[in-house]
Structure formats: C-alpha cells, structure tokens
Amino acid sequence: MRMIYFAWLRAKIGVAEERIEPPAEIATVADLLDWLKAKGGGYGDALADLSVVRVAVNQEYVKADHPVAAGDEVALFPPITGG
Amino acid sequence: MIRVQREDFDIGAEIGALCAGNHRIGGIASFLGVVRDEAGGEAIEGMTLEHYSGMTEKELTRIEAEARRRWPLEACLIIHRYGRLEPGERIVLVVTASGHRGAALEACHFLIDWLKTKAPFWKLEETRRGEKWVDARGADDAAAARWVREPDKAAE
Numbered sequence: 682m683r684m685i686y687f688a689w690l691r692a693k694i695g696v697a698e699e700r701i702e703p704p705a706e707i708a709t710v711a712d713l714l715d716w717l718k719a720k721g722g723g724y725g726d727a728l729a730d731l732s733v734v735r736v737a738v739n740q741e742y743v744k745a746d747h748p749v750a751a752g753d754e755v756a757l758f759p760p761i762t763g764g
Numbered sequence: 765m766i767r768v769q770r771e772d773f774d775i776g777a778e779i780g781a782l783c784a785g786n787h788r789i790g791g792i793a794s795f796l797g798v799v800r801d802e803a804g805g806e807a808i809e810g811m812t813l814e815h816y817s818g819m820t821e822k823e824l825t826r827i828e829a830e831a832r833r834r835w836p837l838e839a840c841l842i843i844h845r846y847g848r849l850e851p852g853e854r855i856v857l858v859v860t861a862s863g864h865r866g867a868a869l870e871a872c873h874f875l876i877d878w879l880k881t882k883a884p885f886w887k888l889e890e891t892r893r894g895e896k897w898v899d900a901r902g903a904d905d906a907a908a909a910r911w912v913r914e915p916d917k918a919a920e
Binding site: 685687688689692737740756758759760761762763764 | 797813814815816818819822844855856876879880881882883884885886887888897898899900901904
C-alpha cells in the first residue's frame with residue numbers, strides 16, 4: 682500500500698510518502714488509521730485527533746468505513762485550505 | 765479548462781485566449797484570488813501552497829464539469845498556482861463565459877466557493893514567529909453549502 686502525507690501530517694510523520702504492509706485484518710480506513718496511530722511516535726502525534734484528518738483512497742475522498750487493499754494509494758491530510 | 769501551475773498568469777491574455785472567436789459569448793465573469801499580507805491580525809511575509817498532484821487536477825476537472833452541468837457556459841477556466849507566493853501575488857483565477865451575465869456570474873461564484881472546499885491545497889503561512897499551517901475555515905464550508913441546492917431546483 683502506498684501512503685502519502687500532506688501539510689502538517691507530513692511534517693509530524695516525517696516522510697512525504699512510504700510503502701507499508703498492514704496485516705490482513707486491516708480492512709477499512711478506520712482500521713488503517715488505528716493501526717498507524719498505534720505505531721506511536723510521529724504517527725501517534727499526527728493521528729491524535731482524527732477529527733482533523735481527511736483521507737483519500739486512489740485520489741477520491743472517502744469516509745472511515747471505506748475499504749482499503751494492498752494496491753491502494755492512500756493519502757492522509759488536514760482539511761483543505763486552497764483558493 | 766483547468767491548469768495547476770507554479771508560474772504566474774496574465775488575466776487579460778487568459779480571458780482573451782479563452783473567449784477568442786466565440787461570439788455566442790455575451791458575458792464574462794472572473795474571480796482573482798491574491799495573497800493578503802495579514803491573517804488573524806498577524807503579518808504574513810509569504811506562503812507556500814502545497815497540493816496533491818493528480819488528485820487536484822481530477823477534482824478541478826470534476827468541479828468544472830459540475831458548473832457546466834448547472835449553467836449554460838460557453839467557456840470556463842480555472843488556474844490555481846502552487847509553491848511559494850508573497851503578498852500581492854496571484855493565487856487563483858476563475859473565468860466563466862456565457863451568453864448572458866447571470867449564468868457567468870453565478871457559475872464563477874459557485875466555482876470559487878466549491879473549489880475552496882474540494883481542491884486538495886494546503887497553505888503554509890510565514891509569520892515573524894515562524895511557519896504555520898492554515899486551519900480550514902467554517903465560513904468556507906458555509907459558502908460552499910449554499911450551492912448544494914441547485915439553482916433550477918431551488919425555485920421548486
């Protein structure tokens with residue numbers, strides 16, 4: 682799974698993107714966020730308040746119950762502030 | 765048409781090129797967003813716009829298609845810059861052209877409101893105290909929400 686992080690999530694996690702291999706029981710976005718958060722360190726810090734974390738799977742905005750699979754591109758970022 | 769670029773743009777040249785030769789156009793509306801020199805009472809020396817390359821283009825294309833579905837547009841252009849910008853510099857341009865002013869003005873207003881809550885951009889502001897990621901504004905969500913009811917349905 683390809684992970685991409687933006688804005689302060691990238692700064693806190695410490696990398697812009699990475700490949701990860703979550704265990705088979707990680708089936709949804711919510712599972713993935715909990716699993717990443719449990720790794721602690723920068724992940725714990727970045728994912729401490731999930732109300733300010735937005736997720737895109739394969740470049741589409743999704744909610745916490747959306748499924749995730751091995752070949753997905755998953756992006757984590759704060760609420761957007763363009764324009 | 766949508767473009768995501770680091771470089772500046774020339775509004776007159778963009779509007780001219782967009783509408784050239786199409787004489788069905790009777791009204792052209794535009795919105796230009798520029799960098800302010802303050803935020804929340806604090807001086808801003810510059811900002812860096814980060815975006816999700818690939819998804820940004822997808823979302824902007826979708827937003828343009830939605831505007832064309834709702835209003836009879838002859839032409840439409842969205843340009844959004846990324847990278848480091850200083851106060852006074854241009855950030856975003858929306859141009860809409862239609863047979864009459866009503867559709868052009870409404871579609872332009874819709875596009876900038878919708879873009880602010882859908883296009884994946886993030887602003888990092890530089891202040892004297894250091895760099896700070898800008899928080900999303902509730903006012904932007906409220907501005908976008910007014911377009912959830914479509915104009916043709918709002919009258920029903």
